[in-house]
Amino acid sequence: MAASSDERFKMLVAALDFGTTYSGYAFSFKGDYANDPSKINANTMWTTGSKSLFSQKTPTCLLLRPDKTFHSFGFEAEEHYSSLVDMDEHHSWYYFRRFKMLLHNNMDLTRDTKVRDESREKGKELPALDVFAHSIRYLKNHLLKHLKKKSVANLIGGEEDDEYIHWVLTIPAIWNDRAKQFMREAAKEAGIKSTNLSLALEPEAAALFCKILPLEKQTTESGTNLSMLKPGTRYMVLDLGGGTVDVTVQEVLPDHTLKELHKASGGAWGGTKIDEAFRQLIISIVGAPVFQEFQEKYPKDYLEMLQSFETKKRAVNTSSKDTFRIPVSLVELFEDEFGEKLDLIPSKTRHRGKLELNGDKLILSGEMISEMFKHSRESIVEHVESLFAHPFCKDVDKILMVGGFSECVIIQEAIKKRFPNKRVVIPPDAGLAIVKGAVLFGHNPKMIISRNTKWTYGVQTNRNFKPGDPPDKMFKVGNVEKCKEIFSVHIGVNKTVEVGTPLPPKRYRALHRDDETIDIPIYISSEEQPEFTTDSSCSYLGKLTIELQKSNSDREIEVGMTFGGTELVVEAKGTKNKEVCVAKFDFLESKDKQS
Template structure:
C-alpha cells in the first residue's frame, strides 16, 4: 500500500472507493467506530432488477456532450437499455468493464482514449474521473446522514482508492490523477493495493466470520507465519504472499503477480458458447439492437453463475430472450433450435420458449480456463515461497463454490480461509488501512530502477561501438544503466534505497541532468536496451570546476509516488522529483 499526504488518523472519517472491473463500491467508518471495532464499516447495497449486490456494476452513462455523467451502475444499465430500445442511444456514451484497459500498460499517455459500447471514443481520464466522482458524492451523501446538523468538511476526510497490486506504476498514477480530477484532494488520498487491503481486513476478523477453515484464523497468526492472499475479482486475479512480523505488521515475500483470469472470463465463455451455436454476427448485433434484453440475459447468467458448485448435476436453466431467438431467425434464416441441432451441444442443451437448459458439465466447463490458470499460477508461487500456512481467498470470484472447491482439492495440505462477504474484503480492508496506514513495512520490487550514467571506456567491459572522446580527451561511454534497485529486491517502505555517488562526465560542466529508468530485466546494461523506459529527470546545478565533483543519487519507495533525489556533495543541496510513469518514452 502506498501512503501519501495526511494520515488517516488525522481525519474524523476514512472513506474508501473500490473501483473494480465488473463491480465498484464505497465504504467508510468514523474514527470512534474503528477504535471500537475495526471491521465495523458502512457500505451500500446496490439493487438492479432481480439482482442485489454488495457493489454496483462498473457501468457509466455519459451525456452526448461527452463531459457530463448521467448515471452509474444499475441506473446506467437501465437508462442505456431504455435509450437503445427507443433508438436514441447513438449520441450517448456507455462504458462498461473499462478498468481492464489499464492492465499491464507501459508507455500509457494521460490523453489515452477508450471506446464505448458503440465504438465512440472519450478520454479515459474523463470516464474514470466521472465514475470516481459519482462514488465519492454518493458516499458523502450517506455519511452526511450520520452527522447531526451538518456535513463533513474536506479536511475531516481521508480517502483511500484501491488498485490491483499487479498493476504497474503508470496505471496507479493514472488512477491517482483521475481521483484528483474527481475532486479528491491529493494530500488526503492514499492508494491501497487490493490484496494488501484484503489481508489487513482478514487479520481483524474473528473466527465466526470465516466460512473456510475455522481452525486457521489469521488474527491468531504469530510472527513468522506466512500465507498467500488470492484476490480473485471480476477482471484480474491478484496474488501476493505475506509474512507476519513483530507487532502484527506485514511484509511482502514475493512480488505481486497474477493475470486476467477473473470472473468475467466465465462470462466470456458463456458468450462464446452462444457464438458456437448461432455465430459471431448475431452475438455482435444483438446488444446493438436489444441492449435491455442483452443486459437481462447476462444478469440472469450472473445470478446462476454464483450458485454453480462442484456437486451440481442435471441441467442449469438460463433465460434466452425471445428477441434473441427472433434475431437468430432474421439474421440467419434458421431457428435457434435448428442451429442447436447442428452445434456441438445438440445432446447437451434443451431449448423451449424463452429458456435454455444446459448440462451442468457444460456450465462447469465455462469455469475451467480461468480456474486452471489461477490454480496453476498459485502452485508455481507455492513452489517458490516455502512455509505458507494458508491461502486466503477474497474478491467476488472467490465466492464461487466451484473455485473454492478446486483450490481445496489442488492444495490439500493448505488451510483455506474464506471470509464472509469475500467480495467486500478489499473495500473494508481499505477503510482499515486508511485508519492504520503503516501496517505494510516491506514490499518486493516489481521493477529494476536506475539512472543513466557515463563511465570511462574499458576494453572488455564496454562495446567499442559506444566509445567516444569527451572534451577532456578521455574515452567515455554514455547511457549505461546504473542499477539502484533490482526486480525482486525487498524494499523497506518510506526509506531511501541504494544511494550511489557519481562524478561529473567532464570537468567544465556546471550542471548535470539525471534520467531515471525502469526495466523488467534484472541486469540491464544500457538504458536504450529493449524494455527500458524513462520515468523521470532531475536537473542539478553543480558549482565549481573539475570532473571529480560528486552528486549522490537515491530513490525512496512506499510513498504515494516513487521519488528520486540528488545531493550535491560540495553544498549539501538536495533536489527531488516524483517519477512520472505516464507519457514516458
C-alpha cells in the same frame, strides 16, 4: 481550540473500491477505529432510478451526455442507458463499462490514452483520464451525501471536506507504476487532494481486514473456528476480482505487523474471463454475423443477457445441468436469417450432447459449464501451484480467498481439490474484505512493514566507453568517448524492502554545465542485472526530472529512491552543499515525447 489540518483529515478514512465489474466504498471515524477497528461502515444500498437496491456494490458503468458531461453511474447508468436504447436515442450518448482493465499491464498508458464506449461505434472514445475521474468523483460525492444523511455533516461538510477525510483508493498489487500514477491523477481531477490520498494494494487490504475479524467470524468452510492470522502465521492471499487475480504471500510478525514474503503476482484471470467464454459460446451457436447484428439492433437485450449471466455464474457448479436465458430477439434473428429452428443447431455442431436449446432457455451440461471456466480456473490453480513449489511458501498452510470472484463455487472447489492439505478460508462478505481493509490501511499504513519488488528498477545513464562495448552505443562528450543506454540498477527484482526506508543514494552528473534540469529515464527489467536498457527484458517506465540548484557548481546530485511503499518515492540533493532539489517521477509521458 480548532483542530489542526493534520488532525482533521484523520477524523475519517474513506476507501473507494474501484473495481472492474463493481465498485463501492467504506469508511470509519478515527474514534471508532481506536475503540473497535472492525466498526467499518459500507454502503449496501444503491439507487436505480426511483428505487433502492440492497447491494454491496454498484456496477462500474458510466453514462455521459452527448456534450460529454456526467449523467449517472452504476445501476442508474445501466437503467437509463437501457431506456435510451429502447427509444433509439443512445447513439450520441457515451456509455462505458468494465474499463478498468485498460490499466492492467499497459506499458503504453499515457495521459492521452483513450477508452472506447460500449457501443464501439466509430469515433466514440474519450480520454481515459476523464472517464476514470468522472467515476471516482461519483463515488466520492455519493459517500459525502451518505455521510450527511447519517447526520455527520457537522463533522465533515462544506468546502473543507478534504481537510477532514483521508481517502484511499484500492488497486491490484500487480499493477505497474504507470497505472498507479494514472489513478492518482484521475483522483486529483475528481477533486481529491494528493496529500490526502493513499493507494492500497488489494490483497494487503484484505489481509488487514481478516486480521481484525472477531474469532467467531473466522471460520473455515467446515464451520471450525480458526484464529487465522496470529503471530508467526504464514498465509497466501488469493484476491479474485472481476478483471485480475492478485496473489501475495505474507507473514504475521510478533508485533502483528505484516511482512510480504514474495513479490505480488497474478494475471488477468478474473470473472470477466468467464463472461467472455459465455459470449464466445453463444457466438459459436448462432454465428458471428448474427451475433454482431444482435448487438447492434438489440443492445438492451445484449446487456441484459450479460448482466443475467454475471449474477448467476458465481453459484453454478459442474456436477449438474443449469439453465441460462437468452433473449428471444436473438433466437428470432437467427431463425429469420437461416430459416431453421435454433434449438436444432446444437445437434449439428461440436456441442452435441453438451447443451440444448428450448425456446429462450439455454441448458448447459456440467461438462460445458466446466469448459467455460477452464481457462480462468486452470490459470489460477497452476499459478498458485507454482508459488507453493518455492521455498518462500514453506510453512504456508492457509489460503485466504477474497474479492467478488472468490464467491464463485467452481473456483472455490478447484482450489480445495488441488490443495487438500491447505486450509481455505473465505471470510464473510468476501467482496467487502478489500474495501474494509483499505479503511484500516488508511488509519494505519505502518501495519505493512515490508514488501518485495516486482521488478528490477534502474535508470538509463551513460559511462565511459570500455573495450567490448557495442560500437553503436558509443558517443562523445568533447573528446571523451561515452557509452549510452546503460541500465544503472537501483534495486533488483523480488528484493525485500522496508516501508519508508530509502536505499543508499546513487550519484548522477549533468552532461552540460548550463543544464537547469536533469531528465533521467527510468527502466524496469525482469532480470536481476540487466546491462543495457535495450535488452529484451527491459521496458521504459517513465522519467525522473530533477531541478538543479544553481549553487551546486559541479552539477552533481545524489538520488535516493524508496521502494517499500505502494508508490515510488524519490529524494535528490546536491552532493556538496546537500541542498534538496525538486525531483518528481512522470510515468505517464510516452517514451517518444521523452526522447
